[in-house]
Amino acid sequence: MTRSGVEAEPLVTVEDVTLGYGQSTVLSSLSFVIQRSDFIALVGPNGCGKTTVLRALLGLIRPRTGRIIWHVPAVRIGYVPQQRSLEGGWPLRAIDVVAMGLYDRIGLLRRPDERHREAAMEALSYVDMQTMAERPFAALSGGQKQRILLARALAGDPSLLLLDEPTAGMDLVATSGVLDLLARLHSESGLTILLVSHQLNEVTGYVPRLGLFTEQGFRVGAAGELLTDARLSAMYGAPIHVVEADGRRLVFPEAGTQADPLRRARDRAHDA
Amino acid sequence: MPDTLLLFREAFAGTLLIAAACAVLGVYVVYRRMVFVAAALAQLSSAGIALAGFLAGLGLGGIVTSELGVSSAVTLGGVVFFAHESVERRVPTDSRLGLAYVLAGAIAVLLAARTAGMDVHEFMLRGNILGITGGDLWLILAVVVVVLAVHVAFFKEFLFVSFDREMAATLGYAVGRWNLLLHLTMGAVIAVSMAAAGVLLVFAFLVVPAVTGVLLGRSVRAVFTWAMGSSLASSVIGFLISIALDLPTGPTIVAVAGSLAALAGIIAKLRD
Numbered sequence A: 001m002t003r004s005g006v007e008a009e010p011l012v013t014v015e016d017v018t019l020g021y022g023q024s025t026v027l028s029s030l031s032f033v034i035q036r037s038d039f040i041a042l043v044g045p046n047g048c049g050k051t052t053v054l055r056a057l058l059g060l061i062r063p064r065t066g067r068i069i070w071h072v073p074a075v076r077i078g079y080v081p082q083q084r085s086l087e088g089g090w091p092l093r094a095i096d097v098v099a100m101g102l103y104d105r106i107g108l109l110r111r112p113d114e115r116h117r118e119a120a121m122e123a124l125s126y127v128d129m130q131t132m133a134e135r136p137f138a139a140l141s142g143g144q145k146q147r148i149l150l151a152r153a154l155a156g157d158p159s160l161l162l163l164d165e166p167t168a169g170m171d172l173v174a175t176s177g178v179l180d181l182l183a184r185l186h187s188e189s190g191l192t193i194l195l196v197s198h199q200l201n202e203v204t205g206y207v208p209r210l211g212l213f214t215e216q217g218f219r220v221g222a223a224g225e226l227l228t229d230a231r232l233s234a235m236y237g238a239p240i241h242v243v244e245a246d247g248r249r250l251v252f253p254e255a256g257t258q259a260d261p262l263r264r265a266r267d268r269a270h271d272a
Numbered sequence B: 001m002p003d004t005l006l007l008f009r010e011a012f013a014g015t016l017l018i019a020a021a022c023a024v025l026g027v028y029v030v031y032r033r034m035v036f037v038a039a040a041l042a043q044l045s046s047a048g049i050a051l052a053g054f055l056a057g058l059g060l061g062g063i064v065t066s067e068l069g070v071s072s073a074v075t076l077g078g079v080v081f082f083a084h085e086s087v088e089r090r091v092p093t094d095s096r097l098g099l100a101y102v103l104a105g106a107i108a109v110l111l112a113a114r115t116a117g118m119d120v121h122e123f124m125l126r127g128n129i130l131g132i133t134g135g136d137l138w139l140i141l142a143v144v145v146v147v148l149a150v151h152v153a154f155f156k157e158f159l160f161v162s163f164d165r166e167m168a169a170t171l172g173y174a175v176g177r178w179n180l181l182l183h184l185t186m187g188a189v190i191a192v193s194m195a196a197a198g199v200l201l202v203f204a205f206l207v208v209p210a211v212t213g214v215l216l217g218r219s220v221r222a223v224f225t226w227a228m229g230s231s232l233a234s235s236v237i238g239f240l241i242s243i244a245l246d247l248p249t250g251p252t253i254v255a256v257a258g259s260l261a262a263l264a265g266i267i268a269k270l271r272d
Helices: A052-059 A094-106 A114-126 A142-155 A172-189 A229-236 A261-271 B002-007 B009-031 B034-059 B068-085 B094-112 B120-124 B134-153 B157-163 B165-172 B175-216 B222-245 B249-271
Strands: A010-021 A026-033 A039-043 A064-068 A077-080 A160-164 A192-197 A209-214 A218-220 A242-247 A246-254
Touching: A010 A052, A026 A052, A026 A064, A026 A192, A026 A218, A039 A172, A052 A160, A052 A192, A052 B165, A077 B134, A077 B165, A094 A114, A094 A142, A094 B157, A094 B165, A114 B094, A114 B222, A142 A160, A142 A172, A160 A172, A172 A192, A172 B068, A209 A229, A209 B009, A209 B120, A218 A229, B002 B009, B002 B222, B009 B034, B009 B120, B009 B157, B009 B175, B009 B222, B009 B249, B034 B068, B034 B094, B068 B175, B094 B120, B134 B157, B134 B175, B157 B165, B157 B222, B165 B175, B175 B249, B222 B249
Parallel strands: A039 A192, A039 A209, A077 A160, A160 A192
Antiparallel strands: A010 A026, A010 A064, A209 A218, A242 A246
16 A cells, blocks of 8 residues: 555566676666655665666666566656766756756757746745755755755656665755655655665655665565564674664664674574 | 958958857867867877878878868767767776877877878978968858857757756757767867867867856856857957967967966956
């Protein structure tokens, strides 16, 4: 069941997919389903292939094996890339950046007009950034830039929002601001959201579903089911503790285990 | 002075046309960090001119001895090579560009050394802008008009793929093809300018006015306007100074452009 009580409907199924670049394989045997109105975070260390999954969902790379099955035709995807992938030197205003989310609808040989400006302003209002419309994008803080990129993704009225490390490089307040905003968008509009992050603790209080990349493989499930001492310890191959504070689960490895490979090896052998 | 300008009217008009086209291209060169690409293409074009001279020295005729024909072919080959991006490449892009630059330079010198009637030092310093003929001017005019028309028509697309290629790709833009078109416009301008203006002036036009624009412009439109203005102003002032003081025209224009860029740097510093 979804948040609204409607039977879960799959939006996209990733079925036994292998992904890679050139000669190297990044991920193999990856399977999961994104339901309509899902709010899911894929979490794993840097380099585990989270961004590669997004690129496959965006159609930028093709699975070598397996299939990505879209259950709804012509799903409009809103994408929020990592800020570091932008050529940020261009002196664009915030509203110019948001209007880019409409470029494919404007078409060739045409420029954004008043209608597109209004649509961009409306998208800025979703992220409470109307007052920043005329400000230079390059001069905004990391959190403000992220909101602008989110507004750009929303300007196209997407049915699926994909975000690549949306809180990377942000301080605590900016991080919770962006995640609060995503949670609000999800709860108010039922927008399907998939984000990737390498910080498990950042997203645990926000997303109802998690996909975890660990050395033991990929696991996806409800956050409540996955975030237990036993499951996480088995998945990470090290003693992990989960505590609850202020209604959120916080995850941390047992002190000293990361620095003691012999103990980790002993624990693994014992578990086996 | 007016009589002298009348005498060199083709050269003057040709210089202004090359300056205008290079100013527009230069903004992309600077923001996209393609300075090495511009330098390598200019050097490849120069190698093409040397090859044409070498083949003519062997007694061949026709298109293989046309400086413009061979230079264009070699430059366009470079465009296709540099515009194509692949994640599989082991050699970083800047290293490939550096390799192309030095090899093209060395080949040009070797070919010039083995061509009867061609002096190596003269060849390396070639580019007498005052030597532009009526025929050259019409060719430069045709290429510049087409290139500027392409840039006006597809400004939105060039800006999008330059600022955020990932997002552009997710909205269905064929990023590789747009990049190829951008490189082709650069290659075309370089190829027709090189024989008349030489490596130094063409490369300077592709970088220096755009730097002035970046320093003074606070919006994308302003950056292009300042780049164009400073490029044309450098050409006019440099041309007049070179005639009045009997100095080589190309280097005088470069010196004026550099002075304007330095002035822009001071203004930007004081303003910020």
